[in-house]
Amino acid sequence: MCLSESERPITSSPNTSEIDLPADSAPPADPVATPAVGMVPQRRFRWLPWAAVVAAGGVLSAMSAPGQTAGLSVFTDPLIRELGVSRTEVSTSYLIGTLVGACVLPLTGRALDRWGVRRMTMVIGVAFAVFLVALSLVSEIVGLTAGFVGVRMAGQGALSLAATTVVARTITNRRGLALGVASGIGSGGISLVPVFVESLIATSNIHTAWRVEAIAVAVVVIPVAFFLPRHQTPGSRTPQSGADVGQQLWTLREAASTGMFWVIAAGLAASGMLSTALAFHQVAVLGEQGLTATEAAANFLPQTVTGIAATLITGALSDRIAPKYGVTIAMVTLTGALVLLPTVQPGWTAIVYGLVLGAAGGSLRGIEAAAYVRYYGTANIGVIRGVATGVNLASTAFGPLLLALGHNVAGNYTTPVLFFAVVPATVAVVSVFARPPQHPSLAH
Numbered sequence: 001m002c003l004s005e006s007e008r009p010i011t012s013s014p015n016t017s018e019i020d021l022p023a024d025s026a027p028p029a030d031p032v033a034t035p036a037v038g039m040v041p042q043r044r045f046r047w048l049p050w051a052a053v054v055a056a057g058g059v060l061s062a063m064s065a066p067g068q069t070a071g072l073s074v075f076t077d078p079l080i081r082e083l084g085v086s087r088t089e090v091s092t093s094y095l096i097g098t099l100v101g102a103c104v105l106p107l108t109g110r111a112l113d114r115w116g117v118r119r120m121t122m123v124i125g126v127a128f129a130v131f132l133v134a135l136s137l138v139s140e141i142v143g144l145t146a147g148f149v150g151v152r153m154a155g156q157g158a159l160s161l162a163a164t165t166v167v168a169r170t171i172t173n174r175r176g177l178a179l180g181v182a183s184g185i186g187s188g189g190i191s192l193v194p195v196f197v198e199s200l201i202a203t204s205n206i207h208t209a210w211r212v213e214a215i216a217v218a219v220v221v222i223p224v225a226f227f228l229p230r231h232q233t234p235g236s237r238t239p240q241s242g243a244d245v246g247q248q249l250w251t252l253r254e255a256a257s258t259g260m261f262w263v264i265a266a267g268l269a270a271s272g273m274l275s276t277a278l279a280f281h282q283v284a285v286l287g288e289q290g291l292t293a294t295e296a297a298a299n300f301l302p303q304t305v306t307g308i309a310a311t312l313i314t315g316a317l318s319d320r321i322a323p324k325y326g327v328t329i330a331m332v333t334l335t336g337a338l339v340l341l342p343t344v345q346p347g348w349t350a351i352v353y354g355l356v357l358g359a360a361g362g363s364l365r366g367i368e369a370a371a372y373v374r375y376y377g378t379a380n381i382g383v384i385r386g387v388a389t390g391v392n393l394a395s396t397a398f399g400p401l402l403l404a405l406g407h408n409v410a411g412n413y414t415t416p417v418l419f420f421a422v423v424p425a426t427v428a429v430v431s432v433f434a435r436p437p438q439h440p441s442l443a444h
Contacts, residue, residue, distance in 0.1 A: 057164065058181065062186045062188070067128065070279070074197050074201065075206055082205075082206060094148055097145055097149040102153075102389075102393035103394075116230065126218070130214075131151050132211070136208075136209075156396075164182065165385065176316060183311045184312045256384075263327060266430070280400035283297060285417075291344075314364075319370075324436075328432055331360075336356055339418065340352065342414045
């Protein structure tokens, strides 16, 4: 049986254009050789390209904040007052914008594969800035919905996807650690943005705040994109640039036909839906447990701390263990956070709840990109993760609405939260028994 070019196993030597960390067992430098005057010994700074790509990915991820739920939530109450609309109308507008934006992500992923991260990140940066300026001009709900489509698509969707894709494609050694560090930098940056934006709104207005964000995106994202590694054309690409040594090239259709693809996507959906629901209604949810509004808002701090820590730890672990177990850990931790909610009271129990909830979201962020790359290679990772990221983004649209409906039915938040705990628990069990995908070319 003849195999197509995209299905043949890749066994060629590594491509030198990709970035590796120096191996610990590398031979010592020749003691006789002396570098020329003015030259810097190469081995001493071999880690710089690795760190530069990771830092670039982290900065790009952090700059997605204006399109993230955390970055947009501070605009909710001012929008209600400014536009004279209800909270339900704003929530519905946000839901529509998120869903439509999610539908575009597979196309964005395919464009990243075809045109390269460098070129596409420049386009995304320009588009994101334009959408933020457009949002600053809205005066009614239809325009607000269109603006939400743009910033959710370009910010949380496309820019986040580009940030992790450049790290996954460029770095081959300790890739999981690199993705974890980049995601940790992004999470830290995103958590700080609402504080600055809220202060900016208080001293000016929402229109000025969105325009300042647009300037920041253009000033940071476009220059960073300019220095990203150049895209290799199909004619110049060596096999290693498309997949790891010994790995087959997976298409989206082939990847989506495996159970592992959907196990990871289900973990993203469960985490996105429930974490966003709890964050969106955090003041009300924790207020029901006896916390003041200030105490409830402060609970984001322990969530951020463990979120970043878990991202770094699981990212590093993904280089050493099967990535599916990272999904298991994330889902078990999320289930634990939901089950803890009825016991939360002002004090240490609330802090423990925040720590566990933050660890749940952070552990999945640290493992997701590494898992898809480990199982399906990097040749079509843009479109493969584009679909998965779209699933994740769409789930965030439904979470707040489902929890609000559950509250209306049960009269409290703890009952629907405990009911929803079944979702991550089920994904955790399924992930344990999920088999690593086998490429169709190896099937007998």
